Amino acid sequence: MRSFEYWVPTRIQFGRGAEEKTAEEVQRLGAKRVLIVSGGASARRSGLLDRIEEQLKGAGIAAVTFEGAQPNPRLSHAKEGVRRAIEFGAGLILAVGGGSAIDTAKGIAHGAANPGVDLWEFWTGRAKVEKSLPVGVVLTISAAGSETSDSAVLTDEASGQKRGLSTPFNRPAFAIMDPALTLTLPPWQVKCGVVDILMHTLDRYFNPVQDNQLTDAIAEALLRTVLRCGRIAAADPTDYEAMSELMWAGSLSHNGLTGLGGVKDFAPHQLGHELSARFDVAHGASLSAVWGGWARFCLPSDPGRFARLGREVFGLTGADERALAEQAIGAMVGYFAEIGMPTCFSELGIGVQSEEQMASMARAVTYDGARRVGSFVSLGEEEILAIYRLCNH
Secondary structure (H helix, E strand, O other): OOOOOOOOOOEEEEOOOHHHHHHHHHHHOOOOEEEEEEOOOHHHHOOHHHHHHHHHHHOOOEEEEEOOOOOOOEHHHHHHHHHHHHHHOOOEEEEEEOHHHHHHHHHHHHHHHOOOOOHHHHHHOOOOOOOOOOEEEEEOOOOOOOOOOOEEEEEEOOOOEEEEEEOHHHOOOEEEEOHHHHOOOOHHHHHHHHHHHHHHHHHHHOOOOOOOHHHHHHHHHHHHHHHHHHHHHHHOOOOHHHHHHHHHHHHHHHOOHHHOOOOOOOHHHHHHHHHHHHHOOOHHHHHHHHHHHHHHHHHHHOHHHHHHHHHHHHOOOOOOHHHHHHHHHHHHHHHHHHOOOOOOHHHHOOOOOOHHHHHHHHHHHOOOOOOOEOOOOOEOHHHHHHHHHHHOO
């Protein structure tokens, strides 16, 4: 087992009725004024926002609601949230929704605690987060895992850049996880969430450190569970058991557990982020569209790792490592197709891209040549362009 440091401070309330403990968690932190951050109209339409507001009011907690968080959450929206949080004197930011609302809430918390710093400075690395407001979460979408993760993503519409920020200050103080709140999700959102959960684990599983036996076994068990329950939930999003397993898997996939002792790769995420920023496609869909190309490009570097995925997750057998590796990639891409997720650019809805456009995308992923991405296989502009070409059909 390799060395690691692990700290996940998020207090979790999980199960039916967990929503009713929201005010209790806010009170435990001593917050008197709360800015509630939510996404589209669904949280209001379902009555969830009304119930949360009434619950806080009944506990003597002042609250205002800031709605409108979008998929691929916008920097400008988070900045407006910062202004409102400061104006209201919020002591806690409460996200009600999925990853977009949560990441927006994290950004607002950082900005409100550091009013003299431009929020984007944290995401570009020009400023370091050294203090923030506490964030609480009432989760309604199992996908991003942001309810327990140390990461958050924002998109700057002005520059067209989508960037992630990892810091211990991104860990929410508490997460309310009631699977019943996910049972009205549209099938497309459920499917995108399934892909995101799988990818958060695959992007840790594929790394150059391969002698962490327990960590690998945990990752493989999570992948098997998500594949099985994702198939059920994609067909019937009202299946409570399947949706509850996905909700817990979403948190475990992105709180660091499935990669302890290893080195995160996350190259497919970086390639997908560029597609989301440039074409405003769903995050999960961008990941399924690029993973097959990434896997085929990386296969020669370590066929054994892909073969292990085939054996331990898909139950494949055979002595030929290369053949098993290819079958494993085919099985994962086939699963994406089975649940109705895109596996190439045309299925993603962006069409076949020109060589010039793909070169521009590859350049952007590297921040104009300032970085390489990935740890399983280190990728620069040339390699990223080659992967995009494999996806370009």
